Amino acid sequence: MEDLCKSSLTFFSDQQLCYADVLPPPEVRARIEIAVLNFLRILNSPEPAISLLPLINRRMSNSRVSRGLLTDVPWIFLSHSFCTSSLMKATAAKAFIRVWKVMEMCFQILVEGKRVTQRELFYKLLCTSPNYFSSQLQVNRTIQDVVALLRCSRFSLGIMASSRGLVAGRLLLQEPGKEEIDCGATGSSGHAISGDLSLLGNLVMRADARYIILVEKHAIFQRLVEDRVFNQIPSILITARGYPDIATRFLLHRMSRNFPELPILALVDWNPAGLAILCTFKFGSIGMGLEAYRYACNVKWLGLRGDDLELIPQESLTPLKPKDLQIAKSLISLEILPESYLQELALMTQSGCRAEIEALYFNGYDYLGKYIATKIVRANYI
Known part of the structure; x- marks a missing residue:
């Protein structure tokens, strides 16, 4: 325990760290304990005060772009800028208390060796601390505050991802000690992606695909699976059914590492929201x-x-909505988009139009597979 405390003290004194570690429960508990001890030490000092919570700033202005050592693919990360949460400011007091409430709950979860979803955590906090938690969004933001304070992943805090994702096609998955699952024989619904990142991390994966096709929409995913496009185009199909959840992103990342030779091709609506979904998978997100x-x-x-x-x-084209224009503006401000993406965004905003994948059905309900095959043959993707 003494070594863990020393490790955590070093962690709290090192302001250069700006990423979240994946840690074992004892280390996370030690970090929580050190945070509490620091708070009490200042509170009980000769000149008592309410200490500030130093949270890594998660605003757009603090975002940077980094490239991996073994790849040219950039990702978004946060720089060493900090913001603070204080009990002494009326506008921040509840947010300050919410951080300690969530840390307390996470500590209990880790002691009991449990894992909970964000939704489960919300209902627990709603029942035990109704004056501080009235919405799921408050819990989600507070979890990110705790991650920013302790700099350990939410999974390390005992919080599981709620997964909406599905996978199908030429992929075999096997959990340790269980039978192998053929994702090409799961019907049009595909195979549900688990929210347990530990389980996803231990999956044994085998594939004879040539492509991984990322599909924005559930209905399009179902159509492609029903048409068994993955046999016509040897591929793995994956969808998060809209904006990507962590579990789907984690599995896709794992597949990219397991099968580095397989290009990942995204099929999204031609609108700023579709591009935002693609960019979240590709670069990560500020939050x-x-x-x-x-x-x-x-x-x-x-x-x-x-x-x-x-x-x-x-x-079949529909007008851009005000929300589309907001998303476009946000994407441009990232300063990470390739020039070709910026050109597409400019075309969207100048035309004032958006197009959905379903519009391709004008050419027949079996056209999607032909469309994908044609685009691959032309190698017309970026």
Whole structure:
């Protein structure tokens, strides 16, 4: 225990760390204990005060771009800038208390050797501390505050990812001690991705695919699985059913490491939201800046793209919404997008239009597979 405390004291004194470690429960508990001891020490000092919580700043202004040592793929990370949360400011008092409440709950979870989802944690906190937690968003943000304070991953805190993801196609998965699962024989619903990152990390994976196809929408994923496109184009299909959850990102990252020769091709709507989903898989996200590098992978943009608009009738285009323009502005401000992505965004905003993947059905309900095959043959992805 003494060694763990020394390790944690070193951690708290080292302000250069700006990433989240994956740690065993004893080390996380030690970091929580040191945070409490530091708080009590200042509170009981000759000149007592309420100490500030030094949280790594998760704002856009603190984001940077880094490249891996073994790859040219960049990812988003957070620099060494800190912000503080104080009990003495009326606007921040509840947020300050929420951090300690979540840390207390995580400590109990780790002592009991349990894992909970963010949703389960929300209902527990709603029942025990209703004056401080009234929404899931408050819990999610507070979890990120705890990650920013302790600089350990949410999984290390005992918090499991709630997964919406599905995978299908030419992939065999096997959990330790269990039977192998053939993801090509799971029906149109695909195989549900577990939210347990430890389980995902221990999966044995085998594949005879040539591509990994990332699909934005659940309905499109189902259509491709029903058409067994993965047999026509030897591939693995994966979807997060919209904005990517951590478990789906983690599994995709693992597949990119296990099968580095397989290009990952994204099929998303031609609108800023579709591009934002692609970029989250590719670069990571500001909110997850402390852990982004654990999930990012080199995703290529298969479609829809601006040059695909000739494949669909003008009547299927819909006007951009105010939210689309906000997302476009946010993406441009990242200063990470390739020039080709910026050109696509400019075309979207100048035309004022958006196109959804379903518009390709104008060419027939079996057209999606042909479209993907044609794009691959042309190698027209970035």
